[in-house]
Structure formats: C-alpha cells, structure tokens
Amino acid sequence: MKDGLLRLSDPPDDAPPTEIADAIEGRADRDPARIAVDVDETLTTGEGTPWWEDGLGPELDDRVAEIVDELYARGHTILIWTARPWRVAGETAGWLTGHGVRYHGLRMAKGSGGVYLDDKAVNVEQL
C-alpha cells in the first residue's frame, strides 16, 4: 500500500484494520465519508448456510467486519448495500445486528451484476 491507496499489485494481506481504514479514507471523496458495504461475500465469508435458506446462516467475515467497525467508529456513515431483495430486509437487519455490525442505513435490491464497474470501488479481496 502506497500513497494511502489500495492497489491490486500490493494487497495488504496482513495490514491491521486501522491501516486499511486509513487507505479507505484516502479513497473517499469527503470526510466524513459515506461508505457503501456489500453483504454477501463481503461482510460474509461465502461459507455457512446461504441467506435464501436461512437468513441467519451466512458466516461473518471477521476481518471485513472489523474494518467496517473501525470506519464506523471514526464517524463515517456506513450504508449496507446488498442485492438481496427487499422481502428479506428484516432478516438481513437481524443478521447484521446479531453479528454486531454497526451501520446507519440498509439498502436492498442493488441489482445482481456479475461485475461492478465503479470509479469508487475497493474490492474486498484487497482487504
């Protein structure tokens, strides 16, 4: 990691959550930042029971959750943004609360793109 930016060429696999939070802040267009966080295979590991079988089944990705919590603690706005449909908003909120994820807002049905092209994206694999 250089210049406060996350780069694909040098993923900070062992960087502490505070350092990753610094890098994410460096990418933000304002301070405090409004940070949109995906749920499945971002806040979850992709392991455990799929959400459509059991809303409380997916496993939390502890590292990503710790980074998100650090950003929340620094005063940034955490917006959970998932492709899950609105009909499971309640159980998704329950899952977040049950795993201690602090956030400010929940948005559903972002679409189910196979690839997201976004000028402000940070891929979870970089975390």
Ligand SMILES: [Mg+2]
């Ligand atoms: Mg996802």
